[in-house]
Amino acid sequence: MSLIHKTAAELGRLIATGETSSVEVAQAHLDRIAAVEPKVHAFLHVDPDGVLAQARAVDERLAAGERLGPLAGVPIAHKDVFTTADMPTTAGSKILEGWRPPYDATVTQRLRAAGLVILGKTNLDEFAMGSSTENSAYGPTRNPWDLTRIPGGSSGGASASVAAYEAPLSTGTDTGGSIRQPAAVTGIVGMKPTYGGSSRYGLIAFASSLDTPGPFARNVLDAALLHEAFSGHDPMDSTSIDAPVPPVVEAARQASVDGLRIGVVKEFGGDGYQPGVLARFQEAVDLLESLGAKVVEVSCPSFTYALPAYYLIAPSECSSNLARFDAMRYGLRVGDDGTRSAEEVMALTRAAGFGPEVKRRIMLGTYALSSGYYDAYYGSAQKVRTLIARDFEAAFHQVDVLISPTTPTTAFPIGERADDPMAMYLADLCTIPSNLAGNAAISVPCGRADEDGLPVGLQIMAPVLGDDRCYRVGAAVEKAFEDRWGGPLLKEAPAL
Amino acid sequence: MTDTLMPYDEALAQFEPVLGLETHVELGTVSKMFCGCPTAFGAPPNTHVCPVCLALPGSLPTANEMAIESTIRIGLALNCSIAGWCRFARKNYFYPDMPKNYQISQYDEPLCFDGYLDVEVDGRTVRIEIERVHLEEDTGKSTHVGGATGRIQGADYSIVDYNRAGIPLVEIVTKPIPGTDRLAPEVARAYATELREVMRSLGVSDVRMEEGSMRCDVNVSLMPRGATEWGTRTETKNVNSLRSVERSVRSEIERQAAILADGGRIVQETRHFHEDTGLTTSGRSKEEAQDYRYFPEPDLVPIEPDPEWVARLKAELPELPSVRRRRLQADWGVSDLDMAAMHNADAFVLVEATVAAGAPAADARKWWMGELARRANEAGTTLAALPITPAQIARVTELVASGALNDKLARQVLEGVLAGEGSPDDVVAARGLQIVNDDGELSAIIDQVIAANADAADKIRGGKIAAVGALVGGVMKASRGKADAGRARQLILDKLGVTE
Ligand SMILES: [Zn+2]
Numbered sequence: 001m002s003l004i005h006k007t008a009a010e011l012g013r014l015i016a017t018g019e020t021s022s023v024e025v026a027q028a029h030l031d032r033i034a035a036v037e038p039k040v041h042a043f044l045h046v047d048p049d050g051v052l053a054q055a056r057a058v059d060e061r062l063a064a065g066e067r068l069g070p071l072a073g074v075p076i077a078h079k080d081v082f083t084t085a086d087m088p089t090t091a092g093s094k095i096l097e098g099w100r101p102p103y104d105a106t107v108t109q110r111l112r113a114a115g116l117v118i119l120g121k122t123n124l125d126e127f128a129m130g131s132s133t134e135n136s137a138y139g140p141t142r143n144p145w146d147l148t149r150i151p152g153g154s155s156g157g158a159s160a161s162v163a164a165y166e167a168p169l170s171t172g173t174d175t176g177g178s179i180r181q182p183a184a185v186t187g188i189v190g191m192k193p194t195y196g197g198s199s200r201y202g203l204i205a206f207a208s209s210l211d212t213p214g215p216f217a218r219n220v221l222d223a224a225l226l227h228e229a230f231s232g233h234d235p236m237d238s239t240s241i242d243a244p245v246p247p248v249v250e251a252a253r254q255a256s257v258d259g260l261r262i263g264v265v266k267e268f269g270g271d272g273y274q275p276g277v278l279a280r281f282q283e284a285v286d287l288l289e290s291l292g293a294k295v296v297e298v299s300c301p302s303f304t305y306a307l308p309a310y311y312l313i314a315p316s317e318c319s320s321n322l323a324r325f326d327a328m329r330y331g332l333r334v335g336d337d338g339t340r341s342a343e344e345v346m347a348l349t350r351a352a353g354f355g356p357e358v359k360r361r362i363m364l365g366t367y368a369l370s371s372g373y374y375d376a377y378y379g380s381a382q383k384v385r386t387l388i389a390r391d392f393e394a395a396f397h398q399v400d401v402l403i404s405p406t407t408p409t410t411a412f413p414i415g416e417r418a419d420d421p422m423a424m425y426l427a428d429l430c431t432i433p434s435n436l437a438g439n440a441a442i443s444v445p446c447g448r449a450d451e452d453g454l455p456v457g458l459q460i461m462a463p464v465l466g467d468d469r470c471y472r473v474g475a476a477v478e479k480a481f482e483d484r485w486g487g488p489l490l491k492e493a494p495a496l
Numbered sequence: 497m498t499d500t501l502m503p504y505d506e507a508l509a510q511f512e513p514v515l516g517l518e519t520h521v522e523l524g525t526v527s528k529m530f531c532g533c534p535t536a537f538g539a540p541p542n543t544h545v546c547p548v549c550l551a552l553p554g555s556l557p558t559a560n561e562m563a564i565e566s567t568i569r570i571g572l573a574l575n576c577s578i579a580g581w582c583r584f585a586r587k588n589y590f591y592p593d594m595p596k597n598y599q600i601s602q603y604d605e606p607l608c609f610d611g612y613l614d615v616e617v618d619g620r621t622v623r624i625e626i627e628r629v630h631l632e633e634d635t636g637k638s639t640h641v642g643g644a645t646g647r648i649q650g651a652d653y654s655i656v657d658y659n660r661a662g663i664p665l666v667e668i669v670t671k672p673i674p675g676t677d678r679l680a681p682e683v684a685r686a687y688a689t690e691l692r693e694v695m696r697s698l699g700v701s702d703v704r705m706e707e708g709s710m711r712c713d714v715n716v717s718l719m720p721r722g723a724t725e726w727g728t729r730t731e732t733k734n735v736n737s738l739r740s741v742e743r744s745v746r747s748e749i750e751r752q753a754a755i756l757a758d759g760g761r762i763v764q765e766t767r768h769f770h771e772d773t774g775l776t777t778s779g780r781s782k783e784e785a786q787d788y789r790y791f792p793e794p795d796l797v798p799i800e801p802d803p804e805w806v807a808r809l810k811a812e813l814p815e816l817p818s819v820r821r822r823r824l825q826a827d828w829g830v831s832d833l834d835m836a837a838m839h840n841a842d843a844f845v846l847v848e849a850t851v852a853a854g855a856p857a858a859d860a861r862k863w864w865m866g867e868l869a870r871r872a873n874e875a876g877t878t879l880a881a882l883p884i885t886p887a888q889i890a891r892v893t894e895l896v897a898s899g900a901l902n903d904k905l906a907r908q909v910l911e912g913v914l915a916g917e918g919s920p921d922d923v924v925a926a927r928g929l930q931i932v933n934d935d936g937e938l939s940a941i942i943d944q945v946i947a948a949n950a951d952a953a954d955k956i957r958g959g960k961i962a963a964v965g966a967l968v969g970g971v972m973k974a975s976r977g978k979a980d981a982g983r984a985r986q987l988i989l990d991k992l993g994v995t996e
Contacts, residue, residue, distance in 0.1 A: 083554045096553065103547050105554055202554040208794035238558050238796050317794055320586050323597035324551040342592045369789035378791060
């Protein structure tokens with residue numbers, strides 16, 4: 001098996017034992033990137049020389065006897081929404097084209113400290129706003145399963161890079177489903193940790209109270225290893241939780257659901273769900289029962305209001321977070337010809353630098369926060385948020401985890417929903433409640449829909465700081481399905 | 497365009513003022529409010545900056561715990577309730593000197609609320625109700641280059657220094673203050689003065705108004721005498737000294753009265769005070785109020801001060817200025833009038849420091865309120881700005897008490913110190929101001945004086961001891977003031993064989 005098809009855990013082991021080197025592994029992935037990027041367009045920035053230099057440095061550290069983590073020397077694709085001092089950081093926006101941050105995000109620092117080799121920066125919907133990566137100012141990323149379809153979003157470059165074997169691991173961020181939905185539609189694993197479990201410092205903000213960095217991988221154990229590598233308390237992020245990282249790697253190795261109580265969320269299903277998605281989901285339910293779990297139906301009535309509440313809270317926060325892009329200190333500057341006022345230059349720059357979806361959300365949020373509307377919109381949405389958290393709390397009194405399809409449909413064709421924001425927003429119907437409540441949730445592959453042969457994801461939701469349960473159940477499902485399929489789902493993807 | 501003013505007495509005859517003050521105090525913490533950058537004043541532009549205070553993409557604030565503690569102490573000193581749970585909020589508006597284009601402040605959940613500060617004006621105590629004390633961050637500082645006004649309108653270009661961006665600011669807001677009547681300007685000044693003293697006693701800020709570490713916005717409205725509904729208020733900014741606080745209130749009363757008496761209406765607006773003219777000019781209109789779209793700051797967790805901690809901070813508050821003044825007044829045995837005079841002259845702290853340096857209270861007060869006040873006045877400066885320290889004054893009083901100097905010589909010593917000739921001892925040595933204590937030298941002078949005043953000497957010998965004053969005066973004159981007058985008197989009587 002070639003190096004690019006190995007798991008991250010295996011690569012880490014081979015590098016640690018000297019059977020291969022980080023440079024060799026990096027080169028194999030750079031070759032793959034060179035071969036498939038013209039079709040996939042997962043990356044916004046790759047610097048092969050820089051990659052090899054990083055890999056050499058890790059090889060030297062290992063040769064010098066330094067003890068690094070289990071992922072030392074393993075390559076990773078990094079979402080272009082985390083700051084990197086040695087690479088440009090754009091957040092998928094024209095307004096930051098060419099910006100070189102003077103500092104590394106905490107997640108970036110921790111990847112480096114663990115000896116991971118950053119292959120490059122991956123494409124995303126502008127400022128992580130979208131579910132298809134079509135909102136990137138630098139062109140869409142394509143789904144490796146079907147190049148005419150979307151790879152999900154906003155972390156579409158991250159999911160596509162892993163699904164296309166350009167990287168064994170990638171980072172993503174999940175604000176309303178931006179890790180789980182891309183993972184589901186590309187047939188890989190994507191985890192949204194508990195809010196505050198991974199640091200937001202250096203993550204270019206979309207919606208501060210929702211944004212959560214998390215891992216992508218082709219299997220549950222790899223995702224857990226990456227989760228462990230960059231998570232944990234960060235004094236630079238006040239909202240970071242000062243508690244140990246849940247035992248995610250141990251849970252992924254445990255891979256058992258025997259005796260667990262699993263709740264099926266009653267509110268997710270029915271109209272608007274693709275039949276093939278519902279069929280695969282039911283199969284997963286049956287599988288879990290056959291593995292010894294007790295599956296019950298659980299009602300979470302407030303989840304019905306999650307989508308509208310999210311589309312008030314997230315735009316409100318984004319309207320304020322994105323105010324700093326004003327042409328004064330960094331990024332694009334338009335119209336500064338010596339005759340215009342600072343205010344005019346700000347307006348011209350923002351008009352030219354932001355794409356239509358970003359502008360739509362800034363306007364939506366500005367409106368929702370306006371005096372006279374605040375209580376009706378932002379205020380009500382916060383109340384819904386509280387109700388959703390209570391629904392979760394009540395549900396987790398009855399069951400250990402909740403499950404649902406990750407998304408109502410498989411990957412849709414590029415362009416299909418581009419002019420219909422409401423249809424686009426529905427892609428995150430099942431994922432949003434966990435962002436509003438801040439609890440942990442993972443998406444693992446659960447087969448392909450009969451209609452289109454495209455991957456379907458199973459979402460497993462666990463309580464706040466119960467991240468390990470996602471991995472435990474996810475790994476059990478993965479193991480049982482792989483036994484049935486004769487290997488990972490991704491083996492069924494067409495060659496690129 | 498200059499505004500018409502109505503003479504103050506006439507304005508007060510027709511209208512009653514209502515005051516309100518919003519005071520910003522920069523806290524003297526080592527680091528900024530939401531990052532680790534230093535707060536020191538006067539560094540080269542844009543050297544005290546980092547990703548956080550420049551609002552680089554991805555950066556996040558972390559709250560400075562010392563600033564929270566200082567704010568709670570201020571709240572406690574102002575008799576406020578302390579919130580058990582409160583949040584920061586974002587105040588959204590675009591301005592180039594505000595890096596994030598929102599200010600992290602507090603909105604409807606201030607850290608401290610419902611307090612008061614008593615101030616003394618004209619012999620009576622006025623209770624100023626405090627509405628709230630909250631914590632926020634300062635903006636950067638814009639300099640507008642070119643153009644006539646130094647304001648952003650009409651400038652060729654503007655430059656921004658972000659060193660100040662993110663320095664912790666405490667905002668102290670009073671409730672409306674009615675009923676001050678013609679003392680409104682003095683009450684405003686007394687409040688600002690007392691607030692400054694409180695900040696100093698807490699050690700939370702250097703409260704230098706000229707450097708902007710304490711800034712007052714003064715709200716004034718007028719209503720016709722007998723009316724019950726308050727008028728439209730204006731908010732005067734840029735008030736950079738205690739004296740300006742008083743002047744701006746007076747000037748704004750005179751301006752508004754002229755408009756109202758003429759049947760006009762007051763525009764709700766921000767106004768700027770000008771030190772040179774003592775007048776205010778119109779700034780931004782607040783009629784179309786800016787919508788700041790406040791919402792709770794999602795990047796920071798709520799503040800939940802532990803009640804035990806708050807109780808401890810309260811117990812550990814230093815003696816507050818008003819209490820200290822009452823205690824020292826009793827210690828020093830000074831009248832209310834003298835206390836008020838010292839307070840008004842900003843001499844209190846200096847007198848206290850001089851006493852602490854070993855001088856008797858009466859002497860300390862005498863020098864600061866007498867000779868030094870006169871010299872400060874002549875120089876057009878304040879007592880605190882005179883180049884002389886309380887310790888030096890204490891040394892002068894010590895020299896007088898030991899008999900080494902008399903008052904006349906002491907004044908010359910002070911003059912020397914103020915002229916930069918060194919310490920009191922340096923001046924005494926350099927100018928040769930030591931009292932003549934050598935009986936031999938004094939004796940020779942007395943012999944000359946007796947010889948020159950034979951008539952007076954005879955009268956004294958004849959029992960008219962009162963006449964000795966003329967001879968002592970002669971000795972003092974002949975010694976150019978350096979003789980010890982008491983000793984001279986004794987020697988003269990001895991020489992003339994007279995006993996008292
Ligand atoms: Zn800073």
